[in-house]
Amino acid sequence: MIDTPALLIDAGRLRANVEAMAAAARDGGVALRPHAKTHKMVEVAALQLQAGAAGLTVAKLGEAEVFADGGCEDILIAYPLIGDAKLERLTALARRARVAVALDSLEVARAIAEAGADVRVRIEVDTGQRRAGVLPGDAAGLAREVAALGLRVEGVMTHEGQAYAASDLAAATHDAVAKLREAAATLEEPVISVGSTPTARFAAREPGVTEIRPGTYVFQDRTQVAHKAATESDLAAFVLATVVSRPAPDRAVIDAGTKVLSSDRLNAPGAPVDFGAVYGTGWPLVRASEEHGVVAIPPRTRLDIGTQLRIVPNHVCPVVNLFDEAVIVEGDDVIDRWRVAARGLSR
Amino acid sequence: MIDTPALLIDAGRLRANVEAMAAAARDGGVALRPHAKTHKMVEVAALQLQAGAAGLTVAKLGEAEVFADGGCEDILIAYPLIGDAKLERLTALARRARVAVALDSLEVARAIAEAGADVRVRIEVDTGQRRAGVLPGDAAGLAREVAALGLRVEGVMTHEGQAYAASDLAAATHDAVAKLREAAATLEEPVISVGSTPTARFAAREPGVTEIRPGTYVFQDRTQVAHKAATESDLAAFVLATVVSRPAPDRAVIDAGTKVLSSDRLNAPGAPVDFGAVYGTGWPLVRASEEHGVVAIPPRTRLDIGTQLRIVPNHVCPVVNLFDEAVIVEGDDVIDRWRVAARGLSR
Numbered sequence: 001m002i003d004t005p006a007l008l009i010d011a012g013r014l015r016a017n018v019e020a021m022a023a024a025a026r027d028g029g030v031a032l033r034p035h036a037k038t039h040k041m042v043e044v045a046a047l048q049l050q051a052g053a054a055g056l057t058v059a060k061l062g063e064a065e066v067f068a069d070g071g072c073e074d075i076l077i078a079y080p081l082i083g084d085a086k087l088e089r090l091t092a093l094a095r096r097a098r099v100a101v102a103l104d105s106l107e108v109a110r111a112i113a114e115a116g117a118d119v120r121v122r123i124e125v126d127t128g129q130r131r132a133g134v135l136p137g138d139a140a141g142l143a144r145e146v147a148a149l150g151l152r153v154e155g156v157m158t159h160e161g162q163a164y165a166a167s168d169l170a171a172a173t174h175d176a177v178a179k180l181r182e183a184a185a186t187l188e189e190p191v192i193s194v195g196s197t198p199t200a201r202f203a204a205r206e207p208g209v210t211e212i213r214p215g216t217y218v219f220q221d222r223t224q225v226a227h228k229a230a231t232e233s234d235l236a237a238f239v240l241a242t243v244v245s246r247p248a249p250d251r252a253v254i255d256a257g258t259k260v261l262s263s264d265r266l267n268a269p270g271a272p273v274d275f276g277a278v279y280g281t282g283w284p285l286v287r288a289s290e291e292h293g294v295v296a297i298p299p300r301t302r303l304d305i306g307t308q309l310r311i312v313p314n315h316v317c318p319v320v321n322l323f324d325e326a327v328i329v330e331g332d333d334v335i336d337r338w339r340v341a342a343r344g345l346s347r
Numbered sequence: 348m349i350d351t352p353a354l355l356i357d358a359g360r361l362r363a364n365v366e367a368m369a370a371a372a373r374d375g376g377v378a379l380r381p382h383a384k385t386h387k388m389v390e391v392a393a394l395q396l397q398a399g400a401a402g403l404t405v406a407k408l409g410e411a412e413v414f415a416d417g418g419c420e421d422i423l424i425a426y427p428l429i430g431d432a433k434l435e436r437l438t439a440l441a442r443r444a445r446v447a448v449a450l451d452s453l454e455v456a457r458a459i460a461e462a463g464a465d466v467r468v469r470i471e472v473d474t475g476q477r478r479a480g481v482l483p484g485d486a487a488g489l490a491r492e493v494a495a496l497g498l499r500v501e502g503v504m505t506h507e508g509q510a511y512a513a514s515d516l517a518a519a520t521h522d523a524v525a526k527l528r529e530a531a532a533t534l535e536e537p538v539i540s541v542g543s544t545p546t547a548r549f550a551a552r553e554p555g556v557t558e559i560r561p562g563t564y565v566f567q568d569r570t571q572v573a574h575k576a577a578t579e580s581d582l583a584a585f586v587l588a589t590v591v592s593r594p595a596p597d598r599a600v601i602d603a604g605t606k607v608l609s610s611d612r613l614n615a616p617g618a619p620v621d622f623g624a625v626y627g628t629g630w631p632l633v634r635a636s637e638e639h640g641v642v643a644i645p646p647r648t649r650l651d652i653g654t655q656l657r658i659v660p661n662h663v664c665p666v667v668n669l670f671d672e673a674v675i676v677e678g679d680d681v682i683d684r685w686r687v688a689a690r691g692l693s694r
Contacts, residue, residue: 001430001431001432003430003432003433003694004430004694005693005694006694037637037638059637059638060638079591079602079638080591080592080652082589082591082652082653083348083350083351083589083653084348085348085350086350104592104594105592105593105652107651107652107653108591108652126594130594130595130598130641131594131600131634131636131639131641132591132592132594132600132639133592133594134594161636242429242430244426244427244429244455244479245427245451245452245479245480246452247451247473247477247478247479247480247481248477251477253478253479255426255693258609258611258665259665259668259691259693260693262605262609262610263609263610263611263612263665264605264610265610287478289478289508290384290406290664290665290668291384291406291407291426291693292478292479294477294478304454305427305429305452305454305455306429306430306454317637318605318606318610318637321606321637321669322668322691322693323691324691344606344669344670344671346352346602346606346607346638346669347350347351347352347353
């Protein structure tokens with residue numbers, strides 16, 4: 001009996017997901033640089049690299065250090081780095097791995113140049129998410145200024161977060177790629193790199209794209225299923241929980257609340273507000289507090305206190321970040337335990 | 348310069364908050380058993396116990412173990428414990444500390460009795476939250492059955508989560524306490540224990556209440572300010588963040604997203620959807636992804652890349668759980684660093 005709550009990873013499904021995305025990248029003739037923020041585990045990174053990934057994407061320097069320690073030699077830090085402490089670490093990291101960084105301002109580029117960090121630069125472009133990134137028409141100007149600092153600008157990148165609100169993923173991706181190509185028009189043989197799992201298969205087939213950076217595909221989650229980027233049988237990560245209270249005929253309380261599932265909602269247009277669902281039955285976690293998940297069940301369901309249930313997360317990335325360790329299973333057998341080595345590394 | 352994102356604790360405000368709640372409990376003639384899930388730090392627990400707390404409340408066995416290691420001798424685990432691994436640990440813990448557990452079912456009571464754990468029992472009562480707990484009219488029956496197993500039932504407890512949706516906290520608390528007193532009617536000299544920070548001061552003055560269990564009061568947060576249970580000048584915990592991108596005149600992107608702020612919304616009726624706010628200015632984090640917070644700022648605000656900002660969390664408890672360490676400050680001076688020793692202990 002696995003003590004709960006626990007993060008379960010289905011090894012067979014994980015391998016299948018890793019293979020399928022590697023094949024999609026190969027078929028599209030693009031490089032695959034998976035975003036490791038989803039899994040934060042060197043064991044999963046190793047599977048991705050063995051399957052042909054060109055390198056990894058990370059959000060944070062601390063993650064980059066963990067994966068460099070774990071043997072990855074080519075890392076994109078898709079985040080603007082600023083501050084003396086970070087620039088010192090970046091400079092040190094760039095001596096032992098091939099490192100690229102994304103940025104969208106001259107301030108960050110100048111700090112990197114002054115630190116003397118031996119890194120390549122990608123201009124982050126806002127193709128519609130309205131988060132960070134320069135607008136497509138401003139990319140060429142920034143690229144020129146960055147190059148004038150002595151830094152090598154190798155291309156452009158975007159995170160297609162806006163796709164989660166789109167009704168047509170293929171059209172949204174085509175539009176984002178057109179903006180990226182506009183942004184990269186003055187660069188020679190640019191890297192043109194597109195992020196996000198639901199659009200990865202479309203991006204891989206778009207002319208001009210040289211690289212895709214999906215993350216969530218390794219485990220998938222309810223949001224990806226809602227976007228038809230995955231099916232139930234692709235789900236590879238679950239929170240194993242135990243029924244701890246049966247206070248009403250239509251209510252079960254489980255020991256998985258927001259401290260293991262996060263408060264992330266389903267990220268899809270018109271999705272109901274809930275905190276995950278029971279695998280197999282689809283019973284939703286209609287409410288959650290830190291340590292309690294309230295599952296709405298059909299009245300008169302036999303569901304005893306002590307029963308274990310697998311919960312499918314709405315968004316798997318923050319869930320992994322809430323565990324120190326993952327329990328690796330084949331079917332119901334525990335075959336290994338992996339450390340979430342890059343958990344909590346926000347700096 | 349503190350590297351960001353970082354969890355900042357204002358030591359002076361923390362001490363003042365600890366003192367104020369201790370005084371409220373003394374004035375009401377009730378015991379104070381603070382919920383340690385908010386801070387998860389033995390240093391904060393020590394301040395609470397020094398100020399007169401009768402013991403601590405925790406949600407999880409792992410938290411209880413950390414605080415017992417840290418010197419706390421009287422702990423309420425306000426959570427139904429089930430499963431062999433947990434019952435073994437509970438039995439061991441009860442040999443080195445005075446332990447009470449909350450439960451709402453005979454199944455859990457039976458497991459504890461069979462394990463031979465030397466613990467006292469409190470019946471968890473649902474006074475309106477509709478999460479776990481027996482209804483007030485069912486408490487006496489369960490208490491009798493639990494006692495027949497040879498366990499000592501010392502009283503009743505409730506978590507007044509419903510208060511966060513109430514317009515009149517005093518009235519909501521009065522109602523909850525009436526239900527608790529009904530539930531405890533057959534017990535001799537029962538503990539009558541009420542949880543939640545916004546209602547703690549009201550509960551302390553309600554006849555019959557013997558104990559209050561507020562948690563959030565040590566640090567306070569935007570939700571407590573919204574409920575008028577705190578003011579801006581009581582806020583003692585912040586996420587220090589850095590501006591990393593200024594992509595538009597009315598938008599700043601900071602390095603604090605849901606990986607440090609959680610996705611918890613403001614828990615108050617009619618509250619806007621946001622992910623925190625900048626301390627001092629009130630600028631809201633209108634969007635957040637894992638590593639990015641998008642701050643809406645007045646157009647033409649001078650806010651350079653590299654500027655550090657203090658962010659007030661919507662709900663401080665999950666925020667603390669996302670950090671390994673807190674930076675303790677007096678004003679702007681760093682005076683200490685405390686480990687979040689019970690972080691992530693969900694089992």
